[in-house]
Amino acid sequence: MIIKLLTPRSSIDAWARTLGLAAVIAATVFLMWQSDERSLGTPDAEQLRGPSEPDSFVVGSHYRAWSEQGNLEVELTAPRIEQFQDADLALLEGPVARVFPSERPQPWIIEADKGSLRQTEGLLHLAGNVVVTRRAENTDATLTTEALTFNDKEGTVYTDRPVTITEPFGVTQATGMKAWIDQRILELNSQVEGQYETLR
Template sequence: MITECFFGDRGKRRVTALALAITVTATVFLLWQSDEPVSSRNAASDLRGPAEPDGFVVGGQYRAWDEQGNLQIDLTSPRIEQFEETGTAHLDTPRARLFSEGSPEPWLIESNEGSLQQNNEKLELMGNVRLTRQSEGREAVLETEVLTLDNSNGTVYTDQPVSITEPFGVTRSTGMKAWIDERILELNSRVEGQYETVR
């Protein structure tokens, strides 16, 4: 089933801004670590083991503004851990507010965990993933357990069950893929809908 995308007009810029925010945070860690001689970094990594991060931030908050000074993104995480060897950053309970031009209400994105793979621009959100979009006083909510944002392809996808709740009804499916620029949402299988008729 293919329908107009839940993500709206400026979705790619929002996903790009979110990925950029997390990438900037991770880059700060890498720059901080790069002053250290390679031999001492390797020795420290061997001592702490592969499961321990190379660096972390507690109470992290990232904000970005556009050229006119309007807030575009506000991303928070109580703890962000950087793993140099795998090129990943782990985020505890990431929360983001994404603002778009012409819309007074921000997008809200939240999950229990997040993992950014720096080499391929993928952000994986895990556990109680929830995207909320307000538009003209109406709320649309997408919920799933795992959601991947692939910034390089401009796609968002999951193979897990998905629920999309809008004022007029609820749509459920197993798996979905969205192409943000094209505003297309493809629901993969076991699609069910429950809708109220307008009176």
């Protein structure tokens, strides 16, 4: 079963937009950190390092990006980031991104056990206890899953894993999800169930 949500005021629709925004900003911030110059290296150094070891790494990383107006837009932290230049791959340990939308005083928080970024393909994969939290006054809403992929080139966010969206007055569960950020469409693929409380 596929559900398409086209209503601009849909809270799930807002999830899709913000997830995409967070992915693009987080990826952009991390890519700004990377140097445009490739390491020339030496065969001896590569042999000493081994093919499974990173070309470079950062411990205790903390990145921030501001808007042109000087407002904080995103904070990205990770205990460790490893870069593998030949594979065009960066591995993030325990990434946490805080996204500050201009229309909201409270940040969105995206966290996972690990992440991987493929710069050329524009793909950010998050895995293990992926939680997206939308903070609001006295209420939080969360999206949880075990894996989530952001495709910057296609403007999509997707997973084939079970997804749970928890809001103050209800819970939606599904297996598999795909969102098109620009079109503001979210599809819940199968086994869609919802439980909601009505206001009295």
